[in-house]
Amino acid sequence: MTAVIGKPIKRFEDDKLIRGLGQYVEDLKLPKMVYAVFVRSQVAHAEIKVNADQARAEEGVVAVITGEDIEGKVGKNFTAWIVPNSNQVGAEISSRPLLACRKVKYVGEPIAMVIAESKERAFDVAELVEVEYKELPAVASIENAIREDAPLVHEQMQSNIALKWQIKNGDVDRIFSESDRVIRQKIYINRAAPVPIEPRACIADYNFSNGKLTLWVTSQNPHIHRFYIANVLGIPEQKVRVIAPDVGGGFGAKIDIYNEELLACYASMILKRPVKWVETRSEHFVASLHGRDFLVDVEFAVMSDGKVRAIRGNSYANMGAYLGTVSPGVASVLHGLILPGPYAIEAFDYTTHAVFTNTMILDADRGAGRPEAIFVLERMMDLIADELGIDPLELRKRNYLPSGENIQTVTGLSYDSLDFSKVLSKFGEVSDYEILREKQKKARQEGRFLGIGVVSSIDICGFAPSPVVGAVGLQAGQWESAAVRFHPTGKITVLTGTHSHGQGGDTTYAQIVSEILGVPLDSIEVLHGDTDMIPMGWGTYGSRGTSTGGSAVYRAAEKVREKGRIIAAHVLNSKPEEIEFENGEYFLKSDPQKKITIQEVALHANVGWNLPEGVEPGLEAQSFFDPPNFTYPFGIHLCVVEVKPDTGEVEIQKYVAVDDAGKIINPMLAEAQIHGGVVHGIGHAMFENIAYTDDGQILTGSFNEYALPKAHFIPRIESYFTETPSPANPIGAKGIGEEGAIAAQIAVANAIIDALKPFGVKHLDGPYTPARIWKAIRGNLAKV
Amino acid sequence: MIPAPFEYYKANSTDEALKLIRDFGEEAKFLAGGQSLIPMMKVRFARPTKLIDISKVQELRYISLDGDYIKIGGLTTHRELEKSSIIIEKIPVLAHCAHEIADIQIRNVGTIGGSLAHADPSADYPPVVLALNAVIVAKSIAQEREIPINDFFLEAFTAELRPDELLVEIKIPVMKPNEKAAYIKIGHPATGFSVVNCAVKITLDKEKIEKARVAFGGFVTVPYLDEKVGEFLIGKPANIDTITQASELVAEGREVIGDYYADADYRRHLAKSVFVRVMKKALEI
Numbered sequence A: 001m002t003a004v005i006g007k008p009i010k011r012f013e014d015d016k017l018i019r020g021l022g023q024y025v026e027d028l029k030l031p032k033m034v035y036a037v038f039v040r041s042q043v044a045h046a047e048i049k050v051n052a053d054q055a056r057a058e059e060g061v062v063a064v065i066t067g068e069d070i071e072g073k074v075g076k077n078f079t080a081w082i083v084p085n086s087n088q089v090g091a092e093i094s095s096r097p098l099l100a101c102r103k104v105k106y107v108g109e110p111i112a113m114v115i116a117e118s119k120e121r122a123f124d125v126a127e128l129v130e131v132e133y134k135e136l137p138a139v140a141s142i143e144n145a146i147r148e149d150a151p152l153v154h155e156q157m158q159s160n161i162a163l164k165w166q167i168k169n170g171d172v173d174r175i176f177s178e179s180d181r182v183i184r185q186k187i188y189i190n191r192a193a194p195v196p197i198e199p200r201a202c203i204a205d206y207n208f209s210n211g212k213l214t215l216w217v218t219s220q221n222p223h224i225h226r227f228y229i230a231n232v233l234g235i236p237e238q239k240v241r242v243i244a245p246d247v248g249g250g251f252g253a254k255i256d257i258y259n260e261e262l263l264a265c266y267a268s269m270i271l272k273r274p275v276k277w278v279e280t281r282s283e284h285f286v287a288s289l290h291g292r293d294f295l296v297d298v299e300f301a302v303m304s305d306g307k308v309r310a311i312r313g314n315s316y317a318n319m320g321a322y323l324g325t326v327s328p329g330v331a332s333v334l335h336g337l338i339l340p341g342p343y344a345i346e347a348f349d350y351t352t353h354a355v356f357t358n359t360m361i362l363d364a365d366r367g368a369g370r371p372e373a374i375f376v377l378e379r380m381m382d383l384i385a386d387e388l389g390i391d392p393l394e395l396r397k398r399n400y401l402p403s404g405e406n407i408q409t410v411t412g413l414s415y416d417s418l419d420f421s422k423v424l425s426k427f428g429e430v431s432d433y434e435i436l437r438e439k440q441k442k443a444r445q446e447g448r449f450l451g452i453g454v455v456s457s458i459d460i461c462g463f464a465p466s467p468v469v470g471a472v473g474l475q476a477g478q479w480e481s482a483a484v485r486f487h488p489t490g491k492i493t494v495l496t497g498t499h500s501h502g503q504g505g506d507t508t509y510a511q512i513v514s515e516i517l518g519v520p521l522d523s524i525e526v527l528h529g530d531t532d533m534i535p536m537g538w539g540t541y542g543s544r545g546t547s548t549g550g551s552a553v554y555r556a557a558e559k560v561r562e563k564g565r566i567i568a569a570h571v572l573n574s575k576p577e578e579i580e581f582e583n584g585e586y587f588l589k590s591d592p593q594k595k596i597t598i599q600e601v602a603l604h605a606n607v608g609w610n611l612p613e614g615v616e617p618g619l620e621a622q623s624f625f626d627p628p629n630f631t632y633p634f635g636i637h638l639c640v641v642e643v644k645p646d647t648g649e650v651e652i653q654k655y656v657a658v659d660d661a662g663k664i665i666n667p668m669l670a671e672a673q674i675h676g677g678v679v680h681g682i683g684h685a686m687f688e689n690i691a692y693t694d695d696g697q698i699l700t701g702s703f704n705e706y707a708l709p710k711a712h713f714i715p716r717i718e719s720y721f722t723e724t725p726s727p728a729n730p731i732g733a734k735g736i737g738e739e740g741a742i743a744a745q746i747a748v749a750n751a752i753i754d755a756l757k758p759f760g761v762k763h764l765d766g767p768y769t770p771a772r773i774w775k776a777i778r779g780n781l782a783k784v
Numbered sequence B: 001m002i003p004a005p006f007e008y009y010k011a012n013s014t015d016e017a018l019k020l021i022r023d024f025g026e027e028a029k030f031l032a033g034g035q036s037l038i039p040m041m042k043v044r045f046a047r048p049t050k051l052i053d054i055s056k057v058q059e060l061r062y063i064s065l066d067g068d069y070i071k072i073g074g075l076t077t078h079r080e081l082e083k084s085s086i087i088i089e090k091i092p093v094l095a096h097c098a099h100e101i102a103d104i105q106i107r108n109v110g111t112i113g114g115s116l117a118h119a120d121p122s123a124d125y126p127p128v129v130l131a132l133n134a135v136i137v138a139k140s141i142a143q144e145r146e147i148p149i150n151d152f153f154l155e156a157f158t159a160e161l162r163p164d165e166l167l168v169e170i171k172i173p174v175m176k177p178n179e180k181a182a183y184i185k186i187g188h189p190a191t192g193f194s195v196v197n198c199a200v201k202i203t204l205d206k207e208k209i210e211k212a213r214v215a216f217g218g219f220v221t222v223p224y225l226d227e228k229v230g231e232f233l234i235g236k237p238a239n240i241d242t243i244t245q246a247s248e249l250v251a252e253g254r255e256v257i258g259d260y261y262a263d264a265d266y267r268r269h270l271a272k273s274v275f276v277r278v279m280k281k282a283l284e285i
Ligand SMILES: Cc1cc2nc3c(=O)[nH]c(=O)nc-3n(C[C@H](O)[C@H](O)[C@H](O)COP(=O)(O)OP(=O)(O)OC[C@H]3O[C@@H](n4cnc5c(N)ncnc54)[C@H](O)[C@@H]3O)c2cc1C
Pocket: B029, B030, B031, B032, B033, B034, B035, B036, B037, B038, B039, B074, B075, B100, B101, B102, B103, B106, B109, B110, B111, B112, B113, B114, B115, B116, B117, B118, B122, B123, B124, B125, B161, B165, B166, B167, B168, B191, B192, B193, B194
């Protein structure tokens, strides 16, 4: 066997990107192209009057489009997730008008689109669009939005609740009354922004000779963009081509279909010129989706021995002013179902709520609902451990679900495969956990405050199968497509319906094909991101790229190999059953010297001179793979911090991640995903915070205020894997893109709170900035 | 983002720059490294209609030892200061301070003159030049004048410079063997600019503190020399007790600024802590 799977192959994608030879949307220039800039709301809630007369009269201006200009001419930007049995508010209220008309509902909402001959002119003229605001009461935080007398974001509604979805199983009340203790905590997970390194951008080009619209866009899912454009603008889907060229990171921000992109298409159609828009760095903080912002109030029923028996509570997710492409699912399904995590819980009663506020729209930010769930769960586990005087790791051990396949959870999920014993034993080898606890004790005696966070996590990845996805309300499928095509020269093109924007999908897929077909890696080209070239597919997010997309590639490659076997048998004057395949060669079982390479077979297939009867020419296959189940990667992460009580400063001293994401195709890329995720989680825990004032002004509207983790804030990250194959796909792979971010945010939080224990601090909401930590210490010191 | 329209002029000498600014008046601005001005123009907070590019005026780019003073040309970059053997030897605290600014790319173009003229209350140089008792040399077509550093920082983003004046030189007294100095900043995680920064210069008379200049920035709208703290230290033994007692006086009676990341209460407290660290660092205790 060639054994390319499992090798740490360097990414093919990097060379050109490192040399600055990437082709991002911003790099593209089309003849006669014009440039768009958006005039955005300065206030959170107001009636508006727009006067664009002066702007329109300016030299170099091609058009100024306002909400009133397009009202009734284009559709609205609707959500693609309608959660069943949730009383989800209807599309007429929850959909985003492409441009605000008469009313604005959040800071940054697009009011007018200024299009000029040059980027410079567009920026200049945008200042001349006059907007008169008559301010209305606004609401920004969940707590304010769910008050009885809260100002309404949408006046047609009775409250700001956009949906309410309950998961209930078991006799919760009885178990609560039987339990030894009930532990309750209100936990707030603050808002963050995904901030990919490349801001969003698009160019729309309508060709009026054939009615075809092409959109180059920073998209994680070009086919979903195509679907939306066709729907909102009323263009036949075959007349829309969406191209996502090199895309510099997504983290969820580029899943959503945004107003600016739809408007660029509309403008190109009416102007008959290509229209380009590039988000500015600061604009990203008000124009691209935010994440997190969950308020959760939960109670856990526990026994004195640490056994957690039941959970009940409520969650509230801040949706912003409208529903995002998938945000209803983020607030409900993706959050609530995983809340019991890897633990055996008997009964569960949890109601998720989605809440409107006068803020930017919230949607899927790396993890989307699951980080918040695992944060709550693992915060509670530490509170319970503390309350019962049980070591936090020991408490978790006492509650793990059994190892095995298709493990049923209290929320009705079936974990594809689970084996915490393996993870635990690896963790035992590499973490020094007991020694660290000793060190912590000693340090405390010396007046130094170390904290240890040890968390278990589990993620829902690769949503599937499609009927289940549909049943929980996502108006889409979640299977994936791939095509593997042999050229006459024996080289291969692979098409995938996923989209790689930094993950290394091209390298991973090439490894899969190389493994199955025994061809060299450098004879494989992986293509994605063009709806005219690629079969229908659903893009990359939710850690589905390898487990779902890679499995489609795997299946397509297998089909190619099998067709090749038939041709090889014919050429070798034998029967397919008599043919073996190894290292890229077909040979006779009985006489291995009689052989033919797969490349030779490809030539036979492509010229078609000598094929068995009934076999069509060509050597190419497609697969549309719909996995039978989600995949559930799991792991244990450890974080050690030292807190300086005098100033609240935190130093991360150690970070260990042991993850099980099933079969690992490329250990280097897997580790990179964990590293990136952990950095993301550290950022979310310690610095990243989208803050609004109570009346909806954004306080963190640029990199002057919004802190991303810098290299020098990050400790050495030790990453290890165990491999428990998933039965949900032919590779045995699970998702890995979000696991690091999910585990790290709470590992850091728990470590910091653990360090603060001597000061009587039991719980603290993030972000864990020095000032907040200092306050927590001081607040509690005052009580002593 | 794109700045508002402006005209661009390039000056090849100090004289040329001064003539241009005299002719243009207040609508013009000097462009040195552009590391503060261009970001402000890009978000259109600053809208000069004319820019006079002085970045190639080589005669303002020097570091020299002249008797008891080190003289630094206004266009000397942060990186040049950080790497200068004269600075490292004679005023190491200034080299350290320059090193603390941003990253190498920015330090390669940003200038000390530009930073001081910009008078950002969270910048790195202000407390250091205050502690070191620097003198600023400003020049216009009409005159050249010296401004004691104590009189230089007027308000947030406003220094004692007239619109037609160029900051041509910074003069800093050379450190004597019995003088100890140190600088520490606590950076904002978003920008690296100071939440609190503090510099001290201590003159020792054996075990006792003979003179002390203690300066702060970051948590106040104008970087300042804390005279109360300085006076308290005089005549006291150079030990932890003295430092702890002095720290209680830090920022006394001063209005402290705050934001959502670090509010005023916290910054006031942090200033005391940072002061203690800086003193320990300077006195090596
Ligand atoms: C990402 C980033 C991070 C940064 N981090 C830090 C940091 O951590 N600490 C820190 O202290 N600074 C930091 N800075 C600011 C940096 O130090 C700037 O270089 C400095 O503030 C300005 O110097 P400049 O030469 O670039 O001036 P410019 O930006 O060219 O000019 C600034 C202002 O001073 C005026 N001016 C310039 N030179 C003169 C002169 N000789 N005489 C009179 N007026 C003049 C200009 O007209 C303008 O108004 C950072 C900047 C960036 C972009």
